[in-house]
Amino acid sequence: MNSRKWRLFAIALALLLVVPAAPAEAASDDRVSSGYQQSGIDVSANYVRDPQSGEFVLAPPGHVSDDPNQYKADLQCQVDDNSLAKRCLPGQMQCPPREAGEKAGTPVIWKVAPKSVSNPVWTDWSTSGNGPSCLYDQKPEDLLPRIAARIESDFRNLPIKPADLTAQPSPHTLKGAETNIFADALEQQFEVTLLGQRVHIVATPVEYTYAYGDGNSLGPTPSAGGPLREAEWGQKTRTSHVYQQTGDFQISVTTTFRGTYSVNGGPNLPIPGTGQFASPPQTVSVWRSITRNYADNCIVNPQGEGCPGVPAK
Incomplete structure (x- = not known):
């Protein structure tokens, strides 16, 4: 066999012997x-x-x-x-x-x-x-x-706790003075089942509407107000009110909540619309104050006006 035919034979033999290798990941x-x-x-x-x-x-x-x-x-x-x-x-x-x-x-x-x-x-x-x-x-x-x-409708039917309502001073306040009225509402979370799916809902308070019981109101406002120290009672706040008449008045607040929901741990999505939840009303008694000057006290004059056992005039 001449050299040229030998080379062709060798190449053909090599092609027959070559077996494609499987990819490394195929084995695993x-x-x-x-x-x-x-x-x-x-x-x-x-x-x-x-x-x-x-x-x-x-x-x-x-x-x-x-x-x-x-x-x-x-x-x-x-x-x-x-x-x-x-x-x-x-x-x-x-x-x-x-x-x-x-x-x-x-x-x-x-x-x-x-x-x-x-x-x-x-x-x-x-x-x-x-x-x-x-x-x-x-x-x-x-x-x-x-x-x-x-x-949206399910959100409005949730047992969302409305804001706690407080007045300072209370239950009695004074005519012509600032009465501090404020709300305290918390973010709340719920696990519910809708259409067989686990739905996580978060309700967040965003606005407040105050009714002072004398025909005046405030809101909706994002301000919930807040407590004052006793020494600061009578100061004006963002949610305080001045009563111009004496008597008993029913104060109340309605809190607006917005919500988000997540289905089976998915992304948090906004709930369209809002839900309004009213707090139970409270009674505030508005009194008038009278200032009198006296020359002595009850020790010097036990029969003086305002002393113990002395009938009011």
């Missing part, structure tokens, strides 16, 4: 099919916050929103659009049915990214738990608008 590939069709949950769907209602909804094609962010929910063990991490599955969050006959939930992680960036890098949405949460509806893109549609 721990991904499995995500089974989206089996679960019926489109966890890769993008969500937006509606500018009118504030609801967290699936973004329709061509939708334009003022929110600079976009949102989506990924399966807890998702590694790409078609695979789950097999090693993650045994330790993922368990989402058992909430009630007998219902389907189990799906563990998801909420993601956020700037809407202005094409093909963005999604990051975990920061929540109080900073971890996965459960979705119990087969179609979360349908679930969230349904919750948003009823969250």
Whole structure:
């Protein structure tokens, strides 16, 4: 065999002996099919916050929103659009049915990214738990608008504690003097279940409307007022009132609360509208004061006006 034919034979033999090496990660590939069709949950769907209602909804094609962010929910063990991490599955969050006959939930992680960036890098949405949460509806893109549609009325029916109302001085005050009236309301949190989902609601006091009982009122105002030291009673405050007549008056305050809600640990969303919660009224007795000068005291003149046992004139 001449040298040229030998070289061709050697090349052909080398090609037959070469076997493509499997990628290094193939030997340890721990991904499995995500089974989206089996679960019926489109966890890769993008969500937006509606500018009118504030609801967290699936973004329709061509939708334009003022929110600079976009949102989506990924399966807890998702590694790409078609695979789950097999090693993650045994330790993922368990989402058992909430009630007998219902389907189990799906563990998801909420993601956020700037809407202005094409093909963005999604990051975990920061929540109080900073971890996965459960979705119990087969179609979360349908679930969230349904919750948003009823969250306002449910918010107004919550057992929100109204402000505590205080008057200084009380229960008696003086005609023509400043009576300090103030409210004390606290932020309150509630865990409720809507449509089978865990919804966390935060109610925050934002405004106060005072009724002084004599036809005068103040508000709505963001000022709740505050207490004065006894030595400062009679000073004017942002919420104080001067009564021009004597008598008994019913004072009251109505506190306006705003709220936010989060579904299954998702982003905090504003609740449309507000809720007004009235405090129980209180009675303030307005007295007049009379000043008299005396030349002596009750020791010198035990029968003097205002001394013990002396009838009032």
